[in-house]
Amino acid sequence: MEAKVRSFNNLSRPETLPSRPGGLTNHWVFGVCHVDLVSPADRVLAVNPQSGFVIQAGPAQIFSLPTTIERAKATIPSLLDAFVNLSESTLAELPIPSFAPRTWSTLDPDMAQAIEHALKSHDVKPALCKVGVCTDEERNILEAARESCISRWAQEVGDIEPERDAVGLGDWTRCHGCRKSRECFFRPLHKCGECEAAWYHSGECQRKHLEHHKPMCVAPYDASTLDAQAYYSMKAPLNPLAVALMTALRLGKSPYGSGTTLALHRLIRTGQDTPANMQALFGPNFWCEESLKKQHEIVRLEYLLDPPPGSPWHVLHRFVDDPSIVRSPRPATETEQKKVDEAREMQALIRERLGPRIHPTPEDKQAILETFGPDRPAKEAIYALASSTMNQGWQTPN
Known part of the structure; x- marks a missing residue:
């Protein structure tokens, strides 16, 4: 990296x-785009808005990094390469010697600031560390350059675009027409003005997709009429708080297809199952749904009992838990603590009945519950909770 920076610092800044007539300003707009061909990777593109002259560098892995600072650091090597090796990185047949930009800008203020810091940390000349934010017109020019580059790359290597899964309504991370990730484009995706649940990278792509989308395209639903699952799929992706929760809970880039169960488990696991968060994900009437309310109550008790390895719920939790997410459920309420204590007492009765055995049978269940006489119906749920959160020798899948 030191040699790369030294070479870049030594470039002239006209x-x-x-070698261009008319005295075109030495200003460049750059950005990172994901090239979604058979061998997907990220590339840095830079364009001179006045001439349309394009340079590029890559491939690299940039968008897979979790923070803007890390993505900025990963962008720097390719960005410098594009100018240091200009004769190799050019996408136009012009014999121009390498030179540094007089000024440059990028798409996003946060990325611009992060790249400035990264350039300074590598001792790039101060005059070259200032990164501006491009205009909407410059963004459109960069996007046009990207489309041209994609076509050229595909033709040069004989590459073809891979088959992509259909995009579900509510998924704001991919164009619903061409199905490409939003990271492939320099312009933000725009949503369908009718249903507000489908996104497109261009008007042309939206028009081509209209025949397929039209049967599913309906005006935005009144949130008060949606059940939890419908709200989670249709409305939550439009709510910044919900989107932030989905990201933090690693629910994927879209909730489409994952259902409310996964989201509910992750909320409870992390102690974020507050009324505000539940409403953000499941809608204003989430507590009116008895099934969701009951599911929340049971899952809360399961996490408070902390099922050990070998228990049915320890195995089942493996399918919805993410080990990278810290387990920190909210402390039990007074009512919940009474149920937890009841479950612990029931587990003691089960162990006493089983002796050296660890797997209770239906006969064991009947014998234990009969000891409660008329209270048996009320103890059925406690028995189910107690037995499912104790070691029965269940094997955890790899």
Whole structure:
């Protein structure tokens, strides 16, 4: 990296583009795009808005990094390469010697600031560390350059675009027409004005997809009429708080297809199952749904009992838990603690009945519950909770 920076610092910084008539300003707009061909990777593209002259560098892995600072650091090597090796990185047949930009800008203020810091940390000349934010017109020019580059790359290597899964309504991370990730484009995806649940990278792509989308396209639903699952799929992706929760809970880029069960488990596991968060994900009437309310109550008790390895719920939790997410459920309420204590007492009765055995049979269940006489119906749920959260020798899948 030191040699790369040294080479970049030694480049000339002319006011205008060399070998170009008319004194075109030596200003560049750059960005990172995901090239979603057979061998997907990220590339850095830079364009001179006045001439349309394009340079590029890559491939690299940038978007897979979790923070803007890390993505900025990963962008720097390719960005410098594009200018240091200009004769190799050019996408136009022009014999222009390498030179540094006089000024440059990128798409996002946060990314611009992060790249400035990264350039300074590598001792790039101060004059070259200032990164601006491009205009909407410059963004459109960069997007046009990207489309041209994609076509050229595909033709040069004989590459074809891979088959992509259909995009579900509510998924704001991919274009619903071409099905490409939003990271493939320099312009933000725009949503369908009718249903507000489908996103497109261009008007042309939206028009091509209209025949397929039209049967599913309906005006935005009144949130008060949606059940929890419908709200989670249709409305939550439009709510910034819900989107932030989905990201933090690693629910995937879209909730489509994952259902409310996964989200509910992750909320409870992390102690974020507050009324505000539940409403953000499941809608304003989530507590009116008895099934969701009951599921929340049971899952809360399961996490408070902390099922050990070998218990049915320890095995089942493996399918919805993410080990990278810290387990920190909210403390039990007074009512919940009474039920937890009842479950612990029931577990003691089960162990006493089983002796050296660890797997209770239906006969064991009947014998234990009969000891409660008229209270048996009320103890059925406690028995189910107690037995499912104790070691029965169940094997955890790899």
